[in-house]
Amino acid sequence: MLLEARNISKTFPGRQRATPVHAVKDVSLHARPGEFVAIVGESGSGKSTVARMLLDLIPVTSGTVELDGIRIASMNRRERWAYRRSVQAVLQDPAGSLNPRKRVQQALGEVIRFHGLASRPSDVRALAVEALHQVGLSPAEPLLDRFPHELSGGQRQRVLIARALVLNPSIIVADEAVSALDASVKAGVLRVMADLKDSLGVGYVFITHDLAIVEKVADRVYVMRAGEVVEEGTTEAVFANPAHEYTRTLLAATPVLPPLK
Ligand SMILES: Nc1ncnc2c1ncn2[C@@H]1O[C@H](COP(=O)(O)OP(=O)(O)OP(=O)(O)O)[C@@H](O)[C@H]1O
């Protein structure tokens, strides 16, 4: 399976007579299951806009997003449905990804039922428990009846990952998924995500402004600046020998993280 963005651009029309914003310009990237791909870049460089186009949340202005060579824009309803299942989002929790009025059981259960994975309450519950186990929330049962505000930040973020995982996605597009967490909690959630890559073969398009994270877990990295990809390559190559002045500046400004685990 291959998720591919080919020369995608996004222009937001300016309000009234303001000039349009060229948020993303001619970006090409690809990701596969079992691969951890990172997109880094300063604030406003277009990372989230790329994510939203990959997730089929906003249309591209030009270019194409393709899954195994089939363009999203040309997919029929069934294919699009399948696309939205295999490419899942994990966003930052403070962005309100979890409904404060819904218990964990309900947050996971509605996704499971919506996509027809199970309908009997006991089956729905079993799938929810399994997903919670996969993200390291054990024992899971006591968590099912909790509301988001009754969970820690790290637990909430794991629930969000579990909610994506119940659909058995091939690729998870994670936008600043650990950015709001404390360093030690961040490392734990990151470890869970990296482990899922190995155990389930999930692939990631992981968006962050934190290069220390990229160095720890990413296989490949794209560096964005002002809407464009200015550098790409294996993490090793980019970190060892950044080709672009901007990447060198980014790297020089990055604090070193203690090792994971
Ligand atoms: N809906 C929108 N309408 C108009 N402009 C937008 C819209 N969404 C994003 N932009 C603009 O597009 C540019 C890229 O924004 P984007 O959110 O993709 O950046 P980012 O790299 O994710 O930044 P951050 O690291 O701060 O999250 C910015 O100039 C932003 O103001």
Ligand SMILES: [Mg+2]
């Ligand atoms: Mg963003």
